[in-house]
Amino acid sequence: MASKSSIYLDNAASAPLRVEVLAAMNEAGRAEFANPSSSHGAGRKAAACVDDARQRLLVALGLDDSWRVLFTSGGTEADALAVIGRTALVVDRTRKQAAAPTVVTTVIEHPAVLGCRSILSRMGAHLEIVESDRDGHVPPAALAEAVSPHTAVLSVMHVNNELGTVQDVDSAAKLARLKNPEIMIHSDAVQSLGMLGIDTLASSVDCMSLSAHKIGGPRGVGALVLRRGIELAPLTGGGDQEEGLRPGTENLVGIVGFARAVELCRHDDSGRILGLTERLQSGIERRIDGVQFHGRVLSGHILALSIQGIGSDVLVRALSDRGVYVSSGSACHSTRKSHVAKILGLGPNWGTIRFSLSWQTTQDDVDQALDVLCAVVRDFRV
Ligand SMILES: Cc1ncc(COP(=O)(O)O)c(C=O)c1O
Structure with missing residues (x-):
């Protein structure tokens, strides 16, 4: 684990x-x-x-x-x-x-x-x-x-x-x-x-x-x-x-x-995972401005969003340094911009990250991750 x-x-x-x-x-x-x-x-x-x-x-x-x-x-x-x-x-x-x-x-x-x-x-x-x-x-x-x-x-x-x-x-x-x-x-x-x-x-x-x-x-x-x-x-x-x-x-x-x-x-609780993803999204909406969420008709375990004024790499690194592990998209695109990032059509000063939850994610994880994300945005946004 x-x-x-x-x-x-x-x-x-x-x-x-x-x-x-x-x-x-x-x-x-x-x-x-x-x-x-x-x-x-x-x-x-x-x-x-x-x-x-x-x-x-x-x-x-x-x-x-x-x-x-x-x-x-x-x-x-x-x-x-x-x-x-x-x-x-x-x-x-x-x-x-x-x-x-x-x-x-x-x-x-x-x-x-x-x-x-x-x-x-x-x-x-x-x-x-x-x-x-x-x-x-x-x-x-x-x-x-x-x-x-x-x-x-x-x-x-x-x-x-x-x-x-x-x-x-x-x-x-x-x-x-x-x-x-x-x-x-x-x-x-x-x-x-x-x-x-x-x-x-x-x-x-x-x-x-x-x-x-x-x-x-x-x-x-x-x-x-x-x-x-x-x-x-x-x-x-x-x-x-x-x-x-x-x-x-x-x-x-x-x-x-x-x-x-x-x-x-x-036997997994996909409804519970969906609830946690929604909790994370509404917390971000409430506490961070300059955010764009991506996609509609979603599976419920993936939340992709872009934040204005911070690059994806900076976001992923800063979150990681504070113990929160997310990715900037697909693991297969760690070194180049993905085709999905391209279709989002965002300017260069928008950083995109992906949260993905699972059966082992708890409400506490989501709440703590939200606090850390708020702190990272406060400290790194230019
Ligand atoms: C949608 C999708 N297809 C295929 C794969 C590849 O699966 P595997 O890592 O088992 O080769 C992945 C894994 O990233 C995936 O997310």
Whole structure:
């Protein structure tokens, strides 16, 4: 757990490992030492343990057996497997056609999706990026407009990691399917897990990316959850683990921890987290002037705001020096301005920070963080 001498409000980057998860991983690490591909008894026991975790994960997500789980090294790999894996298949099947396959996505996507661009273009496919409004929402009609009969994948994230905005994936999917019934709909649900219903999202999409370390599971494990019958091509050659779509010896201990974390976060208090986020927002509104909050239709665990007269880096550093850990946006953009920061269109003297809460955040944490933020603004604003 994070030390209580500090207040950790950067859970969207990575949340602390839950003690129950650590216990489950310890137990699995001790008991399941064999390779799940080995055909002896210990190997078969390890394989059963992975399959048990797969099944428990589906149950905890509220999904039935029309869904399947491919374990990956995290959300990044799950996104790539969906976007590149599906496009590779379509490129193969449509090699003789004149028009290149496209992937339609949004400008606010995680770099795990936007970063597929160069690989897609080397494959002869094209990534079409649809703009968002200033509030971080991408209109479903604009996404559908970009979809053509040659579109292999529509990838729309559920909750944006920098703003917390929730996209209308359902409307986008319905409109896209009207234009192209063959399209595969993917959603990056890494930030929704634990806050919004994955089962509801599932009714709109063909596959979803998840990551363990945002919900108290270990880093380095995630999953692509996809409907039975949806075909992909693997990103690497190798063994036949994970239906041959994600070759390599399974990260058994991580997988067990991931399944346990999903089981625990199902019972989480998303309403309480939302209440704390609102408390933080109203406190900032009351006590600090020159603040702009970002996004509408929010997940409830992310609060992004800009403060006039202090740079993001100064804010993050000064808060950190006083024991409050937040980020200036996505952890993936620590050294350059993110695409989301760009769409906010703020002048250079506005610093943007992101608070992200979790099951372990208390009212005391929020109240103390607010006091510290007020002091930092008083001391550093120019
Ligand atoms: C929305 C979103 N997608 C994907 C990822 C990548 O997940 P991982 O760190 O497990 O690769 C993250 C993590 O920052 C994320 O927030």
